[in-house]
Amino acid sequence: MIYQGIKFKTKIINKEIPKHPGLEELKYWCREFHKFHLAPPYSGGSYGNLSFRVKKGEDSFIITGSKIGLKEKLSDDCFVKVLSSNLKAETIFISGIKEPSSESKLHLAIYRQRKDINAIFHGHCKKILSNADRLKIPQTQKEELYGTMELVQRVLEILDDKSFLIMKNHGFISLGKTMEKAGKLALEIHKKCL
Numbered sequence: 001m002i003y004q005g006i007k008f009k010t011k012i013i014n015k016e017i018p019k020h021p022g023l024e025e026l027k028y029w030c031r032e033f034h035k036f037h038l039a040p041p042y043s044g045g046s047y048g049n050l051s052f053r054v055k056k057g058e059d060s061f062i063i064t065g066s067k068i069g070l071k072e073k074l075s076d077d078c079f080v081k082v083l084s085s086n087l088k089a090e091t092i093f094i095s096g097i098k099e100p101s102s103e104s105k106l107h108l109a110i111y112r113q114r115k116d117i118n119a120i121f122h123g124h125c126k127k128i129l130s131n132a133d134r135l136k137i138p139q140t141q142k143e144e145l146y147g148t149m150e151l152v153q154r155v156l157e158i159l160d161d162k163s164f165l166i167m168k169n170h171g172f173i174s175l176g177k178t179m180e181k182a183g184k185l186a187l188e189i190h191k192k193c194l
C-alpha cells in the first residue's frame with residue numbers, strides 16, 4: 001500500500017498541544033508497536049495509528065499525528081486531539097498543531113459505536129494477516145482504500161463486540177477498555193503467529 005496523504009479536511013479549532021495523563025502510556029505503546037514491527041516504518045512515517053478516548057462518555061480522542069514515525073522519541077506535539085467531525089466526516093475538528101492520522105475517521109466511528117472501548121490501536125503486520133484464518137481472526141468482507149468511508153463501513157458492519165479484527169489485505173485493529181488491554185492483545189496475537 002502506498003501512503004498518499006489524508007482524505008479529509010482538518011479544521012484546527014485551537015493549537016493547544018494535547019496534555020493528558022494517558023499520553024505517556026500511548027507513547028509507550030507506540031514504541032512497543034515499533035519494536036515488534038506492528039507499525040512498520042516508511043520514508044516519513046509509520047504504517048499504524050494509535051489512540052485513546054480522552055474522557056468516558058465523550059467521543060473525543062488523542063491520536064498519533066499523520067506522518068509520525070513511531071520509532072522516534074515522541075514529543076507531545078506529535079499527537080492531536082480529535083474533537084469531532086461533520087456528519088460525513090469530510091472535515092475533522094482538532095486541537096493540536098499537526099494533521100491527525102489518516103485513519104482518524106475510523107477511530108471516530110468506532111468510539112461512537114463502542115462506548116465500552118477506550119483505546120484503538122491500528123497496525124500493519126504481514127504475519128498477523130497471513131495467520132488470520134488459522135487463528136480465526138474476523139476479517140472485513142472486502143478490501144478498501146485506507147482513510148475512506150468505505151473502509152469505515154466495512155469495519156462497522158463486522159464490529160459487534162469484537163476486540164480484534166483484520167481489515168482485508170490491509171492491517172489489524174486492536175480494541176480495549178484500556179490501552180494496556182488493546183496493546184497486550186495485539187502482542188499476544190502477534191506471538192501466536194508463525
Ligand SMILES: [Zn+2]
Binds near residue numbers: 103122124146170171
Ligand atoms: Zn493502515
